[in-house]
Amino acid sequence: MNKLLREPLIHFLLLGGLLFALYSFLNKDEINPEDYTIHITKGDVDRLVKAYQKNWNSLPDSITLAAIIDDEVKTEILYREALRMNLDHNDEIIRRRLKQKYEFLVKDLVSLGQISEEDLQVFYRKHPKLYQYPRTISFSQIYFSPDKRNTPQQDAMALYTQLQQGGQAVSLEQKGDDFHLPTQFIKKDKDQIRQEFGKQFADALFQLSKQGWGTPIESGYGYHLIRIDTILPSQPIAFEQIKEKVTQDWQQQQQVRYNERLLENLKSQYSVRIEEIRD
Amino acid sequence: MSLLSRCFIFLSIVGVIGCADTTNSDNPNSSSNTTPQSTERTIAYSPSNNAYFGDLHIHTSWSFDAFIYNTRTTPDDAYRYGKGEKIAHSATDGIQLRRPLDFMAVTDHAEYMGVMKKMIEPEHPFFKLDIAQQIRSEDPQVSLNAFTNIGRSIAGNLPYKEINQEDIRMSTWEEVVKIADAHYEPGKFTTFPAYEWTSSPGDTMEIEGRKIPMARNMHRNVIFKGNKVPAEPFSSFNSQNPERLWDWLDMQRKNGVEVMAIPHNANMSDGMMYASSQFDGSPMTLQYIRQRMRNEPINEVVQIKGQSMSHPILAPNDEFADFELFAYTFTTSSPTPSKPQGSYVREAYQKGLAIEKQTGGNPFKFGLIGSSDGHNSAGALEEDNYFGKFGVRDGTPSQRLDNQQTRFLSNKYMSAAGMAGVWASENTREAIFSAMERKETFATSGPRIKLRIFGGWAYSKEDLEKDNWTVSAYDKGVPMGGDLKSQESGVRGQKSPSFLIWAIKDSEGANLDRIQVIKAWVSGDGQAQEKIFDVAWSGDRTIGAGGKLPAVGNTVNTAEATYDNSIGAVSLQTVWEDPEFDATQSAMYYLRVLEIPTPRWSTYDAKALGISIPDDLNATIQERAWSSPIWYTTNFE
Numbered sequence: 001m002n003k004l005l006r007e008p009l010i011h012f013l014l015l016g017g018l019l020f021a022l023y024s025f026l027n028k029d030e031i032n033p034e035d036y037t038i039h040i041t042k043g044d045v046d047r048l049v050k051a052y053q054k055n056w057n058s059l060p061d062s063i064t065l066a067a068i069i070d071d072e073v074k075t076e077i078l079y080r081e082a083l084r085m086n087l088d089h090n091d092e093i094i095r096r097r098l099k100q101k102y103e104f105l106v107k108d109l110v111s112l113g114q115i116s117e118e119d120l121q122v123f124y125r126k127h128p129k130l131y132q133y134p135r136t137i138s139f140s141q142i143y144f145s146p147d148k149r150n151t152p153q154q155d156a157m158a159l160y161t162q163l164q165q166g167g168q169a170v171s172l173e174q175k176g177d178d179f180h181l182p183t184q185f186i187k188k189d190k191d192q193i194r195q196e197f198g199k200q201f202a203d204a205l206f207q208l209s210k211q212g213w214g215t216p217i218e219s220g221y222g223y224h225l226i227r228i229d230t231i232l233p234s235q236p237i238a239f240e241q242i243k244e245k246v247t248q249d250w251q252q253q254q255q256v257r258y259n260e261r262l263l264e265n266l267k268s269q270y271s272v273r274i275e276e277i278r279d
Numbered sequence: 280m281s282l283l284s285r286c287f288i289f290l291s292i293v294g295v296i297g298c299a300d301t302t303n304s305d306n307p308n309s310s311s312n313t314t315p316q317s318t319e320r321t322i323a324y325s326p327s328n329n330a331y332f333g334d335l336h337i338h339t340s341w342s343f344d345a346f347i348y349n350t351r352t353t354p355d356d357a358y359r360y361g362k363g364e365k366i367a368h369s370a371t372d373g374i375q376l377r378r379p380l381d382f383m384a385v386t387d388h389a390e391y392m393g394v395m396k397k398m399i400e401p402e403h404p405f406f407k408l409d410i411a412q413q414i415r416s417e418d419p420q421v422s423l424n425a426f427t428n429i430g431r432s433i434a435g436n437l438p439y440k441e442i443n444q445e446d447i448r449m450s451t452w453e454e455v456v457k458i459a460d461a462h463y464e465p466g467k468f469t470t471f472p473a474y475e476w477t478s479s480p481g482d483t484m485e486i487e488g489r490k491i492p493m494a495r496n497m498h499r500n501v502i503f504k505g506n507k508v509p510a511e512p513f514s515s516f517n518s519q520n521p522e523r524l525w526d527w528l529d530m531q532r533k534n535g536v537e538v539m540a541i542p543h544n545a546n547m548s549d550g551m552m553y554a555s556s557q558f559d560g561s562p563m564t565l566q567y568i569r570q571r572m573r574n575e576p577i578n579e580v581v582q583i584k585g586q587s588m589s590h591p592i593l594a595p596n597d598e599f600a601d602f603e604l605f606a607y608t609f610t611t612s613s614p615t616p617s618k619p620q621g622s623y624v625r626e627a628y629q630k631g632l633a634i635e636k637q638t639g640g641n642p643f644k645f646g647l648i649g650s651s652d653g654h655n656s657a658g659a660l661e662e663d664n665y666f667g668k669f670g671v672r673d674g675t676p677s678q679r680l681d682n683q684q685t686r687f688l689s690n691k692y693m694s695a696a697g698m699a700g701v702w703a704s705e706n707t708r709e710a711i712f713s714a715m716e717r718k719e720t721f722a723t724s725g726p727r728i729k730l731r732i733f734g735g736w737a738y739s740k741e742d743l744e745k746d747n748w749t750v751s752a753y754d755k756g757v758p759m760g761g762d763l764k765s766q767e768s769g770v771r772g773q774k775s776p777s778f779l780i781w782a783i784k785d786s787e788g789a790n791l792d793r794i795q796v797i798k799a800w801v802s803g804d805g806q807a808q809e810k811i812f813d814v815a816w817s818g819d820r821t822i823g824a825g826g827k828l829p830a831v832g833n834t835v836n837t838a839e840a841t842y843d844n845s846i847g848a849v850s851l852q853t854v855w856e857d858p859e860f861d862a863t864q865s866a867m868y869y870l871r872v873l874e875i876p877t878p879r880w881s882t883y884d885a886k887a888l889g890i891s892i893p894d895d896l897n898a899t900i901q902e903r904a905w906s907s908p909i910w911y912t913t914n915f916e
Contacts, residue, residue: 054510097446100450145849145850146849147817147848178744179850180746180781180850181783182746194378195381196786197786200787220784220786220787220788221786221850222849
């Protein structure tokens with residue numbers, strides 16, 4: 001008990017209590033009966049039941065429910081008393097929590113704003129790089145395996161020369177080696193080709209700009225004689241198709257701008273003085 | 280500010296609260312509306328599946344132990360690293376992967392998640408705590424002790440109450456999910472919200488008369504399929520018993536949350552991970568077995584703290600079993616050995632078949648993945664692009680090869696990271712998670728080796744020769760992770776199933792040495808057995824007396840830390856039948872594919888330092904990949 005009496009927190013609480021009592025006495029006429037009414041609505045009960053259900057995966061029975069409601073009442077009483085004693089002041093956790101709540105609010109404020117089709121269209125046109133399909137190549141290949149040949153590069157080159165001179169149709173299956181990766185690729189971008197065949201091959205393939213057979217390309221797997229079927233340059237994605245992403249990006253941009261403006265606005269109403277920091 | 284404008288701001292805020300509340304209650308899914316949903320198939324969709332490579336085990340500064348070694352990067356940085364961007368590293372001028380990953384999950388420790396960074400924010404209440412002052416201490420011994428105490432509070436399950444706070448836990452977890460969603464690009468880069476459940480039951484071990492505190496590794500990563508997640512993780516502070524974790528996961532599933540747990544580092548569990556009994560030592564019940572398999576379809580078996588596939592003591596006849604061993608438990612003083620029995624997958628696979636014979640259920644019928652367990656918001660996946668596990672502790676070659684290091688986790692014994700492989704129809708959360716559920720996964724020690732095995736009763740030699748062989752492979756059999764259906768009626772007897780087997784090297788890596796089939800079975804007297812078959816190899820080697828295939832050779836120049844691909848094969852394949860098949864014995868088969876020898880990361884480090892390779896380290900390693908098994912189960916008639 002003696003130890004308890006020396007506890008600064010106890011002193012603090014006692015003094016606070018006294019101050020509060022004094023304050024109450026002096027401001028008697030200002031007490032609003034509303035401040036001392038706690039009304040647990042049907043909606044409140046529903047909310048408590050839902051929270052319980054989420055935690056425990058079952059509905060509370062009547063005894064548990066009574067206890068939950070009792071706890072809610074206690075929480076509300078202590079919360080209000082704490083507010084009256086200004087215990088929310090100078091508390092770092094509460095300060096940060098309120099800052100966070102304010103930021104969430106501002107965020108919702110923006111996402112709830114009306115979005116006009118025109119704004120989105122303008123944003124879409126202004127940022128073409130965000131809304132395009134990458135350059136793709138469709139090609140067929142004949143593979144020359146170092147597992148099966150001593151001179152895969154020369155063999156590939158020989159076939160290339162033959163194709164250039166004769167130009168007759170070549171049956172792909174008969175000319176190359178088994179590979180068990182696809183022989184035909186349709187509309188692949190550079191990243192996809194890299195993941196499949198490695199960097200060396202992807203870099204060389206995306207250097208090619210002409211349709212038809214090209215000189216053999218090396219990969220970690222061996223040599224590949226490539227016939228480019230089509231090259232599609234990077235293409236804009238139609239607005240209607242990408243509208244959802246445009247909307248998200250636009251909203252995000254609006255939010256950033258709004259936050260900046262809001263903070264500027266708020267800042268202008270404060271005078272901020274920072275004492276010089278000495279090294 | 281005028282009174283009027285104050286009122287206006289106040290009113291508009293009140294208005295928004297009202298609006299926000301109604302939108303939330305009217306539409307419970309509103310929070311997920313902004314994340315990409317892959318309802319349409321992406322361009323690379325293939326019904327016979329593509330190989331995707333990823334890392335499902337990454338720690339950032341939000342993990343207590345990464346933070347202590349000065350990692351300051353975040354889950355956002357981690358996903359950027361996975362996508363190929365350069366990110367900061369505490370001991371070097373930045374780290375970057377040569378090739379981006381296809382999928383990834385950041386798995387920060389649930390215990391004290393996000394707490395440490397608060398300890399260095401001067402305005403945060405945690406800043407003033409004793410433990411925070413110790414953590415920040417200039418004296419490395421003091422900060423290391425503080426770290427040890429935090430680690431012990433997890434092992435001893437006695438959380439520091441002042442930092443284990445609900446509001447931090449929940450808001451950090453919310454961020455984790457949000458960041459994973461933000462980086463998800465269906466068809467290109469898949470992310471999963473995830474965390475690590477760090478159960479490390481503590482104990483003491485007596486070494487030379489001294490009692491040394493240690494902890495057994497029972498860790499699991501918990502991976503969520505999407506952003507439908509509970510409000511906060513179930514941590515080892517809730518329970519260190521995996522069965523309680525599974526209860527919680529079952530409950531999540533009832534609520535429509537799709538989730539799985541992936542155990543790792545069984546090699547550090549001192550026999551606990553694959554013990555023959557339940558957590559409390561009681562015999563396994565069928566209910567336990569089913570719950571385990573429901574929640575843990577795959578295991579992570581190779582990562583920076585070694586591999587958990589096999590140990591030479593358990594597999595004395597396997598010449599390749601001695602690979603990247605790290606057989607210790609967690610301790611901060613002298614290294615404490617982790618006993619091999621019950622700590623390695625291949626033994627567990629055998630034991631699982633034996634348990635099934637007794638109980639009707641196999642508790643170890645899981646598939647395989649690898650991952651990194653990097654604590655730099657990044658995995659050091661490439662031997663020649665290595666930056667260690669732990670920030671400033673092992674970020675530079677001299678720190679890693681320091682021979683004086685005798686403490687726990689001596690860095691030179693650590694491995695470069697493993698990799699998770701999946702066969703999935705496309706690169707989306709749905710397709711990859713589904714591949715993991717059906718165990719169509721594989722593990723590699725780092726390289727992007729692709730390997731396939733299909734088992735069936737109706738395959739012929741020609742089935743592997745067609746270009747689109749995988750289509751009929753799926754039609755006529757099952758892929759890795761699957762169960763061989765029993766033989767058609769009438770085809771009874773001893774006919775072996777056939778296996779279509781294929782592997783191709785990493786397109787930016789070393790050639791392949793061989794493919795092996797590893798078989799486990801239970802003989803008539805209930806004894807578990809194993810045998811390794813070489814089934815396909817490079818060059819014109821022949822199996823000699825004693826059934827041994829000669830070594831592939833070695834092109835490594837250890838002084839220069841180089842190798843070349845003048846030996847080995849780009850691709851290997853075969854149709855294989857089990858010459859010892861016995862239809863009355865349950866069995867399982869998985870692949871091990873070996874690369875030709877290449878320099879170990881430490882060999883690159885030694886070259887960089889201009890020193891000779893420490894005697895206790897291998898100069899070269901044979902990197903490898905393991906498939907998930909195919910099981911054949913008799914009905915025990």
